[in-house]
Amino acid sequence: MAARRGVTIEDVxxxxxxxxxxxxxxxxxPHRLKPETLERVSAVIEELGYSPDQSARSLKSGTKRIIAxxxxxxxxxNPNPLMGGFLEAVVASAGEAGYRILLLRPRPGQxxxxxxxxLIAARSVDAFLLSDILRDDARVAHxxxxxxxxxxxxxTLPEQPQAWVDVDSVQAxxxxxxxLAARGHRRVAFLATTRDQPWMEDRRDGFRAGVRRxxxxxxxxxxxxxxxxxxxxxxxxxxxGRNRPTAIVAGGDWLALGVYSAAREEGIEIGSGLALVAxxxxxxxxxLQPALTTVRLPLRQIAxxxxxxxxxxxxxxxxxxxxxxxxxxxxxxxxxxx
Amino acid sequence: MAARRGVTIEDVxxxxxxxxxxxxxxxxxPHRLKPETLERVSAVIEELGYSPDQSARSLKSGTKRIIAxxxxxxxxxNPNPLMGGFLEAVVASAGEAGYRILLLRPRPGQxxxxxxxxLIAARSVDAFLLSDILRDDARVAHxxxxxxxxxxxxxTLPEQPQAWVDVDSVQAxxxxxxxLAARGHRRVAFLATTRDQPWMEDRRDGFRAGVRRxxxxxxxxxxxxxxxxxxxxxxxxxxxGRNRPTAIVAGGDWLALGVYSAAREEGIEIGSGLALVAxxxxxxxxxLQPALTTVRLPLRQIAxxxxxxxxxxxxxxxxxxxxxxxxxxxxxxxxxxx
DNA sequence: ATCAGTAATATGAACGTTCAAATCCAACAA
DNA sequence: TTGTTGGATTTGAACGTTCATATTACTGAT
Numbered sequence: 001m002a003a004r005r006g007v008t009i010e011d012v013x014x015x016x017x018x019x020x021x022x023x024x025x026x027x028x029x030p031h032r033l034k035p036e037t038l039e040r041v042s043a044v045i046e047e048l049g050y051s052p053d054q055s056a057r058s059l060k061s062g063t064k065r066i067i068a069x070x071x072x073x074x075x076x077x078n079p080n081p082l083m084g085g086f087l088e089a090v091v092a093s094a095g096e097a098g099y100r101i102l103l104l105r106p107r108p109g110q111x112x113x114x115x116x117x118x119l120i121a122a123r124s125v126d127a128f129l130l131s132d133i134l135r136d137d138a139r140v141a142h143x144x145x146x147x148x149x150x151x152x153x154x155x156t157l158p159e160q161p162q163a164w165v166d167v168d169s170v171q172a173x174x175x176x177x178x179x180l181a182a183r184g185h186r187r188v189a190f191l192a193t194t195r196d197q198p199w200m201e202d203r204r205d206g207f208r209a210g211v212r213r214x215x216x217x218x219x220x221x222x223x224x225x226x227x228x229x230x231x232x233x234x235x236x237x238x239x240x241g242r243n244r245p246t247a248i249v250a251g252g253d254w255l256a257l258g259v260y261s262a263a264r265e266e267g268i269e270i271g272s273g274l275a276l277v278a279x280x281x282x283x284x285x286x287x288l289q290p291a292l293t294t295v296r297l298p299l300r301q302i303a304x305x306x307x308x309x310x311x312x313x314x315x316x317x318x319x320x321x322x323x324x325x326x327x328x329x330x331x332x333x334x335x336x337x338x
Numbered sequence: 339m340a341a342r343r344g345v346t347i348e349d350v351x352x353x354x355x356x357x358x359x360x361x362x363x364x365x366x367x368p369h370r371l372k373p374e375t376l377e378r379v380s381a382v383i384e385e386l387g388y389s390p391d392q393s394a395r396s397l398k399s400g401t402k403r404i405i406a407x408x409x410x411x412x413x414x415x416n417p418n419p420l421m422g423g424f425l426e427a428v429v430a431s432a433g434e435a436g437y438r439i440l441l442l443r444p445r446p447g448q449x450x451x452x453x454x455x456x457l458i459a460a461r462s463v464d465a466f467l468l469s470d471i472l473r474d475d476a477r478v479a480h481x482x483x484x485x486x487x488x489x490x491x492x493x494t495l496p497e498q499p500q501a502w503v504d505v506d507s508v509q510a511x512x513x514x515x516x517x518l519a520a521r522g523h524r525r526v527a528f529l530a531t532t533r534d535q536p537w538m539e540d541r542r543d544g545f546r547a548g549v550r551r552x553x554x555x556x557x558x559x560x561x562x563x564x565x566x567x568x569x570x571x572x573x574x575x576x577x578x579g580r581n582r583p584t585a586i587v588a589g590g591d592w593l594a595l596g597v598y599s600a601a602r603e604e605g606i607e608i609g610s611g612l613a614l615v616a617x618x619x620x621x622x623x624x625x626l627q628p629a630l631t632t633v634r635l636p637l638r639q640i641a642x643x644x645x646x647x648x649x650x651x652x653x654x655x656x657x658x659x660x661x662x663x664x665x666x667x668x669x670x671x672x673x674x675x676x
Numbered sequence: 677a678t679c680a681g682t683a684a685t686a687t688g689a690a691c692g693t694t695c696a697a698a699t700c701c702a703a704c705a706a
Numbered sequence: 707t708t709g710t711t712g713g714a715t716t717t718g719a720a721c722g723t724t725c726a727t728a729t730t731a732c733t734g735a736t
């Protein structure tokens with residue numbers, strides 16, 4: 001399999017009997033050509049199937065039309081089920097702007113910042129897209145310091161570039177609690193995991209604010225990890241405690257799955273005997289009975305906003321001045337009860 | 339944000355008091371340098387943080403160190419839950435070989451082949467990785483015709499390049515049926531969707547072969563689509579029919595979720611009253627009670643094999659002579675019954 | 677017919693790298 | 707001394723674009 005070099009601009013120029021630059025203009029600045037020349041040249045381009053070499057173009061112009069997305073070295077047995085959908089949305093948004101997404105992960109033993117540096121140094125990409133942002137994220141600090149374009153799904157610190165897009169989890173959970181309060185619930189519980197994920201903190205904050213606002217009695221429970229057994233155990237404890245709450249706000253659908261399990265074990269009917277609301281709208285919840293009231297993440301809008309911010313930074317050199325908080329979409333289903 | 343050009347090989351050469359080529363050699367062919375020169379030059383490289391410009395390198399060498407993965411224009415509301423895990427594994431395998439994964443999707447209205455052509459013509463990538471292969475896949479035909487390196491997760495036609503890797507679903511399902519037969523089941527059912535996915539055909543074939551081999555009575559049911567309601571309805575029909583099977587082989591865990599639902603509605607106990615086995619080992623099944631007997635896809639091995647094949651084709655110019663069939667891993671859990 | 681002014685196209689150089697060939701420099705044999 | 711050898715390093719060219727500048731062709735006014 002020889003390194004078959006393709007059709008070059010020179011080939012096209014010769015075939016069309018014009019100069020290189022005329023071909024280049026036909027593609028990049030058609031208005032400079034006399035209409036008939038443009039037509040003739042375009043025909044030849046089409047015929048030879050010419051398309052500019054991206055490497056050569058990048059070398060000259062400095063722009064790659066590529067956005068890097070460093071994937072977290074995720075727990076392989078428990079991949080984030082929303083990741084696929086998020087990536088889909090990002091690829092679609094970027095694609096419409098003529099950009100592609102480059103996935104990478106640090107080599108074993110290499111830090112994520114180092115991997116990012118490598119990509120910057122090699123001038124392989126135009127910008128970075130980050131998700132799973134920590135409160136004090138080393139990657140964000142690194143990219144800010146380097147002055148390299150980036151945007152994040154998840155809030156960054158106030159002193160850092162405000163290139164983030166996030167879901168207003170706090171408000172969404174306040175709304176969930178509001179729904180419970182409106183249905184007469186007084187004792188409500190929040191179920192979380194102890195892993196320190198900022199978005200879980202937001203959801204917890206929302207719970208606390210909601211409880212305060214509606215004068216409810218709130219309890220908080222945590223499972224030590226994401227493991228189903230741990231989640232079910234934590235829920236069981238919650239359900240067996242004295243002063244059992246009449247409603248549970250799960251920090252995520254994944255946790256809610258544990259509540260369904262534990263409730264069944266305990267003979268408690270979700271919806272009637274126990275109200276349950278959660279967050280994420282995982283596809284799998286569509287099998288649950290009764291169906292789960294939850295909050296859907298506007299992944300498409302998030303992706304679109306992220307890409308828009310990124311391209312604005314890259315192409316216009318203007319960094320976003322403020323973060324963007326998008327509302328989650330309340331999906332009300334029977335688990336909420338009447 | 340100026341188009342801050344980086345450190346070039348020329349800068350390093352000047353700083354080290356040697357020529358361009360010496361720097362190039364220090365990185366690409368260190369043995370050509372006198373050890374002391376190498377050390378001195380390496381120090382300067384390190385100090386200036388020099389890293390060769392990927393575009394320039396690609397332009398000269400013709401190799402991009404990028405593998406393209408065209409993402410299917412997936413149903414956004416029902417993303418493939420395994421996609422995230424598969425991508426993770428591919429990114430990891432490729433990363434270890436110094437390759438990155440480029441995600442793309444056709445622009446609205448553009449065919450996938452057209453999008454592939456664009457990438458080839460622009461010489462943006464070294465190879466393609468395809469999944470969700472159809473029996474007669476246009477993309478595969480296209481890439482074969484173009485003679486461009488590629489590999490597929492999913493079998494291709496015998497007359498096409500055998501660059502595929504796949505799971506031996508047929509054998510895995512035969513094994514599942516064997517487990518059922520060994521437990522005395524005689525009437526077994528296969529539950530599928532009617533969407534023509536080759537891997538579902540394989541699983542169906544496995545079911546038929548297993549039934550035949552063990553002299554069982556097999557029935558086949560189909561839900562018209564992936565929608566939970568449809569799946570539950572199909573299962574209900576299955577459970578209510580006369581000669582209700584004592585065991586169900588679900589074509590995938592997603593379908594098995596419907597069986598859990600329908601069985602609960604019908605008051606049938608999975609494990610004791612009805613054996614259930616499935617395929618995929620989706621993370622969510624870990625919440626099911628009783629836990630689901632299923633087949634785990636060796637995603638890591640699949641990714642590794644795919645990348646190995648790809649790189650062999652790209653770097654050594656040798657196309658794989660035969661496909662690779664990897665065994666699925668039987669995960670036996672209580673839903674199988676005693 | 678001449679000239680200015682503009683529209684259309686062509687030419688040379690440069691982006692940063694690596695390959696091929698050339699040069700330089702010891703070390704050593706004749 | 708002269709030449710030979712082989713290792714270490716340098717030089718020129720090329721990869722395929724696009725930018726800046728130069729050239730040519732056309733238009734219309736004098």
